[in-house]
Amino acid sequence: MTTPHRAGSPTAKTEPAPEYDVDRIRQDFPALHQQVHGKQLVYLDNAATTQKPQSVIDRLAQYYAMENANIHRGIHYLSERATAEYEESRSKVQRLLNAREAHEIIFVRGTTEAINLVAATYGRSNLQEGDEVIISAMEHHSNIVPWQIVCEEKGAHLRVVPVNDAGELDMEAYEQLLGPRTKIVSISHMSNALGTINPVRRIVELAHRQGVPVMLDGAQAVSHLHIDVQDLDCDFYAFSGHKLYGPTGIGVLYGKADLLEAMPPYQGGGEQISSVTFEKTLFNDLPYKFEAGTPHIGGVIGMGVAIDYVTQLGLDRIGAHERELLAYATEKMLALGWPRLIGTAREKASVLSFVIEGIHPHDIGTVLDREGVAIRAGHHCTQPLMQRFGVAATARASLGLYTTREEIDTLTQAVLKVREVLA
Amino acid sequence: MSDLTDLYQEIVLDHNSKPRNFRKAEQANRSAEGFNPICGDRVLIYVEMEGDKIKDVAFQGTGCAISRASTSMMTEAVKGKSKAEAQRLFDLFHRQITSDDDIDLDELGDLEAFSGIRDYPSRVKCVSLGWHTLRSALDDDHEAVSTE
Numbered sequence: 221m222t223t224p225h226r227a228g229s230p231t232a233k234t235e236p237a238p239e240y241d242v243d244r245i246r247q248d249f250p251a252l253h254q255q256v257h258g259k260q261l262v263y264l265d266n267a268a269t270t271q272k273p274q275s276v277i278d279r280l281a282q283y284y285a286m287e288n289a290n291i292h293r294g295i296h297y298l299s300e301r302a303t304a305e306y307e308e309s310r311s312k313v314q315r316l317l318n319a320r321e322a323h324e325i326i327f328v329r330g331t332t333e334a335i336n337l338v339a340a341t342y343g344r345s346n347l348q349e350g351d352e353v354i355i356s357a358m359e360h361h362s363n364i365v366p367w368q369i370v371c372e373e374k375g376a377h378l379r380v381v382p383v384n385d386a387g388e389l390d391m392e393a394y395e396q397l398l399g400p401r402t403k404i405v406s407i408s409h410m411s412n413a414l415g416t417i418n419p420v421r422r423i424v425e426l427a428h429r430q431g432v433p434v435m436l437d438g439a440q441a442v443s444h445l446h447i448d449v450q451d452l453d454c455d456f457y458a459f460s461g462h463k464l465y466g467p468t469g470i471g472v473l474y475g476k477a478d479l480l481e482a483m484p485p486y487q488g489g490g491e492q493i494s495s496v497t498f499e500k501t502l503f504n505d506l507p508y509k510f511e512a513g514t515p516h517i518g519g520v521i522g523m524g525v526a527i528d529y530v531t532q533l534g535l536d537r538i539g540a541h542e543r544e545l546l547a548y549a550t551e552k553m554l555a556l557g558w559p560r561l562i563g564t565a566r567e568k569a570s571v572l573s574f575v576i577e578g579i580h581p582h583d584i585g586t587v588l589d590r591e592g593v594a595i596r597a598g599h600h601c602t603q604p605l606m607q608r609f610g611v612a613a614t615a616r617a618s619l620g621l622y623t624t625r626e627e628i629d630t631l632t633q634a635v636l637k638v639r640e641v642l643a
Numbered sequence: 644m645s646d647l648t649d650l651y652q653e654i655v656l657d658h659n660s661k662p663r664n665f666r667k668a669e670q671a672n673r674s675a676e677g678f679n680p681i682c683g684d685r686v687l688i689y690v691e692m693e694g695d696k697i698k699d700v701a702f703q704g705t706g707c708a709i710s711r712a713s714t715s716m717m718t719e720a721v722k723g724k725s726k727a728e729a730q731r732l733f734d735l736f737h738r739q740i741t742s743d744d745d746i747d748l749d750e751l752g753d754l755e756a757f758s759g760i761r762d763y764p765s766r767v768k769c770v771s772l773g774w775h776t777l778r779s780a781l782d783d784d785h786e787a788v789s790t791e
Contacts, residue, residue, distance in 0.1 A: 580707035
């Protein structure tokens with residue numbers, strides 16, 4: 221089994237090696253070593269999903285080959301072992317986020333399900349007619365639509381924090397929106413379309429002054445930033461495993477225990493109950509109250525290995541590597557003169573969204589694809605944000621822990637080719 | 644491996660930069676809107692029917708080079724045709740971009756330029772958005788067309 225790049229001992233976590241050997245790291249990711257359309261793949265669609273290290277792939281194969289069993293109810297060896305591995309992953313997530321308790325970690329399908337869970341339980345039981353939910357203009361549809369659904373049902377209103385031309389939240393407007401009718405704030409930690417890192421600690425602090433809880437959508441942030449939910453003091457935090465170099469179909473909702481305990485269940489079913497009669501069902505304790513049905517056991521275990529991988533590398537070092545590359549990519553793109561960057565926040569990570577006058581992003585995407593460069597072209601599930609910037613879509617290159625300077629050079633060359641083909 | 648110039652042929656690039664019939668048809672008695680939610684592309688098709696004949700057809704909207712050129716070339720191809728003839732051309736065109744059938748290329752004329760689209764599955768919707776929208780306009784179906 222391939223082990224992630226490491227400095228040699230578990231102490232690497234606290235004393236990271238100074239050198240970040242990206243060539244060595246890339247050896248851990250088999251998907252990076254292939255050609256598409258006869259060209260070396262340059263994978264720059266990491267904001268959509270990340271590639272998986274061999275250790276995650278091997279762990280999934282091992283689980284399904286030799287360890288598969290249902291959890292929490294079996295009295296046999298395999299079930300006990302799967303249960304232990306599953307719960308060990310919960311502890312890994314707890315450490316990753318620095319949550320106070322392991323039972324504050326709920327396994328869900330992904331960020332989208334986590335937000336839906338909070339909207340459907342916390343939202344539905346706390347919102348009344350005339351109440352307000354605050355989101356921002358840079359939210360992904362998955363942090364808009366669940367709130368819209370519950371607001372419509374309850375006669376509540378969605379309030380939207382505007383963004384400035386650089387793609388930063390208007391914090392003054394946010395302060396003004398916070399009011400006695402505000403029942404919850406739900407904001408992305410980092411924008412998938414712009415790369416903006418929002419001042420979430422301040423957002424939480426201002427909301428808490430009014431007694432309003434805050435949910436943070438961490439889908440993008442989790443693979444680039446060191447996250448400490450106790451320090452942020454957020455009430456809910458959500459992320460997806462597949463954007464953190466783990467499997468698809470598995471994600472996490474963190475919630476403060478007292479809030480989760482007060483919330484009604486999301487789905488009913490097995491594992492989620494402590495006793496059932498036809499008259500009355502008693503719900504199980506946290507976290508199982510929110511984990512009805514057989515969960516994605518393999519996914520949870522695989523995500524645990526992905527967390528091992530990034531924590532051994534060190535999120536701070538990953539972040540530093542990506543920041544340097546983003547600065548390089550930004551400089552190269554600006555040097556070309558004609559691409560216009562969408563999202564120029566002072567605090568941003570890993571995302572380079574751009575448009576070229578007269579050339580549709582899909583055409584950019586197709587030309588880049590033929591050069592082996594995988595990017596995303598479209599509205600990035602942020603149609604209101606695209607409207608804000610007056611574009612239908614953008615081309616988006618997004619970096620990962622394995623991205624190299626040479627890949628940025630290839631991107632720039634491919635962007636030149638776009639003009640050659642389409643101008 | 645197909646070359647990019649199979650997709651972005653000279654004629655396609657020309658129709659993209661100088662789209663024909665790119666206007667509102669003032670005398671239109673039929674219209675429809677098409678939308679591709681994946682990329683946000685939007686097209687409005689105006690048709691002026693005279694009896695069973697497409698006397699005028701025009702379009703507006705935003706889209707990629709492929710959808711714009713395809714819609715532009717479509718307007719040239721169907722102008723003056725009957726509804727049935729336009730429908731037949733659409734069927735032929737659709738088979739060209741989605742199947743391996745042998746197509747009578749003469750009948751397609753310039754529209755043959757899009758035969759390379761089969762190697763770009765993600766772009767098939769771009770090339771067919773205008774056509775689906777035209778069909779909706781001809782059917783006088785006021786529902787907005789979506790590629791999804």
